[in-house]
Amino acid sequence: MNPVSRGIRNAFRNLTRTFSLIIILGLSIGLSLTMLVAHQAVTAKISQVKSSIGNTVSITPAGFSGFSSVNNALTTQQLEPVAKLANVTSVVESFTARLSNKNSLSTPGSKGLTNLVSPTTLNLNSRRAHFFFAGGGLSQIPTNFSLPITLLATTNPSAYNTTNLSLVSGRLINGNLDNNQAMVSQAMASKNNLKVGSTFSAYSSTLTVAGIFSGSTRAADDAVVVSLPTGQAISGQANEVTAATVYVNSLDNLSSVTSAIKSKLGSSADVVSATEQANNTVAPLNSVKSVSAYSLIGATFAGAVIILLTMVMIVRERTKEIGVIKAIGASNAKISLQFMSEAITLTILGAIVGMVLTVVAASPITHTLVSSTSGGGPNAARPNGGFVRNFAGGTSHLAFGGRGAGSFLRNNFTNIHAVVGWSTLGYGLLAAIVIALIGSAGVSFFIAKIRPAEVMRTE
Amino acid sequence: MLNVKDIKKTFRSGELTVSAVNGVSLKVDTGQFVSVIGRSGSGKSTLLSLLGALDKPTSGVIEVDGQDIAKMPDKALINYRCQTIGFVFQNYNLVPNLSAIENVMLPMEFAKVSKTERRNRAASLLDEVGLIKDKQLRRPNRLSGGEQQRVAIARALANKPKLILADEPTGNLDSQTGTMIFDLLHNLAKSQNTTIIVVTHDEVIAGKTDKTFKLADGKLVK
Numbered sequence: 016m017n018p019v020s021r022g023i024r025n026a027f028r029n030l031t032r033t034f035s036l037i038i039i040l041g042l043s044i045g046l047s048l049t050m051l052v053a054h055q056a057v058t059a060k061i062s063q064v065k066s067s068i069g070n071t072v073s074i075t076p077a078g079f080s081g082f083s084s085v086n087n088a089l090t091t092q093q094l095e096p097v098a099k100l101a102n103v104t105s106v107v108e109s110f111t112a113r114l115s116n117k118n119s120l121s122t123p124g125s126k127g128l129t130n131l132v133s134p135t136t137l138n139l140n141s142r143r144a145h146f147f148f149a150g151g152g153l154s155q156i157p158t159n160f161s162l163p164i165t166l167l168a169t170t171n172p173s174a175y176n177t178t179n180l181s182l183v184s185g186r187l188i189n190g191n192l193d194n195n196q197a198m199v200s201q202a203m204a205s206k207n208n209l210k211v212g213s214t215f216s217a218y219s220s221t222l223t224v225a226g227i228f229s230g231s232t233r234a235a236d237d238a239v240v241v242s243l244p245t246g247q248a249i250s251g252q253a254n255e256v257t258a259a260t261v262y263v264n265s266l267d268n269l270s271s272v273t274s275a276i277k278s279k280l281g282s283s284a285d286v287v288s289a290t291e292q293a294n295n296t297v298a299p300l301n302s303v304k305s306v307s308a309y310s311l312i313g314a315t316f317a318g319a320v321i322i323l324l325t326m327v328m329i330v331r332e333r334t335k336e337i338g339v340i341k342a343i344g345a346s347n348a349k350i351s352l353q354f355m356s357e358a359i360t361l362t363i364l365g366a367i368v369g370m371v372l373t374v375v376a377a378s379p380i381t382h383t384l385v386s387s388t389s390g391g392g393p394n395a396a397r398p399n400g401g402f403v404r405n406f407a408g409g410t411s412h413l414a415f416g417g418r419g420a421g422s423f424l425r426n427n428f429t430n431i432h433a434v435v436g437w438s439t440l441g442y443g444l445l446a447a448i449v450i451a452l453i454g455s456a457g458v459s460f461f462i463a464k465i466r467p468a469e470v471m472r473t474e
Numbered sequence: 475m476l477n478v479k480d481i482k483k484t485f486r487s488g489e490l491t492v493s494a495v496n497g498v499s500l501k502v503d504t505g506q507f508v509s510v511i512g513r514s515g516s517g518k519s520t521l522l523s524l525l526g527a528l529d530k531p532t533s534g535v536i537e538v539d540g541q542d543i544a545k546m547p548d549k550a551l552i553n554y555r556c557q558t559i560g561f562v563f564q565n566y567n568l569v570p571n572l573s574a575i576e577n578v579m580l581p582m583e584f585a586k587v588s589k590t591e592r593r594n595r596a597a598s599l600l601d602e603v604g605l606i607k608d609k610q611l612r613r614p615n616r617l618s619g620g621e622q623q624r625v626a627i628a629r630a631l632a633n634k635p636k637l638i639l640a641d642e643p644t645g646n647l648d649s650q651t652g653t654m655i656f657d658l659l660h661n662l663a664k665s666q667n668t669t670i671i672v673v674t675h676d677e678v679i680a681g682k683t684d685k686t687f688k689l690a691d692g693k694l695v696k
């Protein structure tokens with residue numbers, strides 16, 4: 016027997032208390048580890064997002080949102096000097112509009128009619144439908160309801176938003192020619208029986224399908240891609256541009272180009288660099304990061320307080336016994352060592368419980384944290400997720416700032432992996448020992464205060 | 475071996491100061507078996523705790539083999555308690571979570587005796603006080619009062635102390651068991667030439683000792 020083994024044995028002296036203490040400590044250590052895991056996962060995601068920043072600047076009409084439509088759209092002429100700025104490699108200009116068919120609900124921002132029907136079918140039992148309609152009245156949707164179709168007129172038809180489109184048949188249209196050619200998704204083609212060479216109507220014009228691409232996103236599935244001049248011409252909005260993406264030759268020049276564009280366009284446009292966009296994107300992640308950091312500290316602190324108070328209670332309970340072993344020749348240090356070993360035993364057991372909880376709970380908790388926080392983040396201003404955003408019209412080209420940011424976040428946040436590694440568990444053990452040491456260090460003070468003469472008193 | 479000169483111990487309880495021991499002087503020779511008697515509250519336990527260095531006197535000198543323990547630093551006092559003194563208490567005061575033999579081994583651990591020697595000596599001490607092998611592995615709550623006091627005596631003897639201090643060691647036992655425990659202490663003292671100071675209420679027991687000090691209100695009366 017030595018102080019350490021006596022401490023370990025004493026840890027099991029009162030099994031009921033030991034059991035409840037281990038559970039409580041396990042919860043606090045588990046919470047603390049879970050927060051650590053969440054913190055690590057989110058930090059990793061933030062640096063991944065930041066490292067994948069493209070060297071682009073996005074330009075949208077000032078105060079542009081889906082509802083305000085294109086009243087204050089930019090013009091091709093306005094953007095001409097931007098293309099001539101130093102370090103600018105290219106400018107992709109686009110114009111987006113909403114097309115509806117006669118079965119569509121009247122949607123704000125949709126001015127044109129088409130004979131196409133959206134390939135997106137609403138399965139009201141699916142998660143997606145739930146998501147879209149969260150907050151919208153399901154009962155108001157007619158059974159033959161058709162979603163509106165996005166008309167994307169762009170100088171770079173090879174990509175939708177930032178996603179490259181891959182052609183499955185036909186050819187890529189030229190973004191600068193007004194020849195009434197269009198590209199549609201495979202889904203759109205099969206829904207409307209379109210082949211390369213087929214025609215469909217949009218506004219009062221007839222467009223010819225020149226290419227069919229495999230839509231990588233649902234938004235792309237719902238889109239018709241035409242050249243910028245075609246889009247401007249058929250909608251009767253010559254020279255209007257609703258969004259532009261400026262490509263800069265290097266990331267180092269991004270901020271100087273951004274300010275140059277700002278001074279060129281003045282208050283008529285919102286100019287946001289990819290860096291700013293990335294910062295906006297990770298803003299909700301940053302709040303998850305700080306929530307998890309505070310919770311980590313809080314839970315660790317709570318664990319330390321729990322073990323400290325328990326040890327104080329135990330020392331008070333064993334005052335007489337401590338007096339006895341002092342009377343037979345134990346030093347304060349030996350007694351403190353014994354209690355330290357008891358505290359460490361209890362917290363290590365708590366840590367094991369906590370680690371099991373962490374392995375089980377870390378991933379779901381991280382996801383809950385991230386999804387609830389991103390819901391309450393910058394996107395909260397946009398009501399009810401994807402459907403309304405889609406409905407709002409005209410925003411589909413806003414790669415990051417608008418709908419883009421929403422789907423970007425959603426897609427990326429589900430990819431956050433909360434990984435419980437050995438280092439995490441190692442940290443947990445270390446934290447437990449630190450907690451125990453803090454707990455028993457406080458107790459040494461009480462141990463030193465116990466007078467050995469106490470043993471002479473009979474209670 | 476023991477020379478106590480005019481020791482005083484006062485306790486402050488609120489406004490009041492209690493003089494538990496109020497100017498006691500006494501001498502005890504090596505190997506003597508001494509008893510201390512007196513009414514309840516007369517200061518017997520307090521005197522014993524001063525002699526055993528469980529507490530420091532407010533004033534006075536306690537010389538043990540020429541060394542004044544009243545002036546010893548704390549570290550030396552721990553050593554003194556460990557090596558020189560053996561305590562026996564009225565309510566046994568065994569460590570509840572340790573078996574009988576582990577209780578006896580405990581003071582030897584503090585005295586840095588090797589593990590095997592501890593176990594051997596503890597077993598032979600328990601044999602000596604009459605605790606059978608089977609009971610040596612039991613915890614105190616599974617031993618009778620008399621058996622617990624035997625274990626406590628074995629524990630007091632563990633480090634071969636020069637002085638054994640016993641505070642009413644038979645107080646919680648029936649008179650027959652009490653007499654057995656007392657005889658046990660007595661025989662051990664004689665066979666090993668250990669000095670023993672025992673506090674008791676029992677006049678019969680006090681009458682069997684070499685010397686009896688009577689305390690009243692913290693002072694010796696003759």
Ligand SMILES: Nc1ncnc2c1ncn2[C@@H]1O[C@H](COP(=O)(O)OP(=O)(O)OP(=O)(O)O)[C@@H](O)[C@H]1O
Binds near residue numbers: 518
């Ligand atoms: N720690 C203390 N604080 C205050 N007063 C104390 C303390 N210890 C002892 N006393 C007082 O000192 C006096 C002597 O107490 P002590 O325990 O030495 O008596 P005793 O002779 O051993 O009595 P008993 O036979 O009942 O055990 C009592 O009045 C007691 O109240």
Ligand SMILES: [Mg+2]
Binds near residue numbers: 519520641
């Ligand atoms: Mg007493």
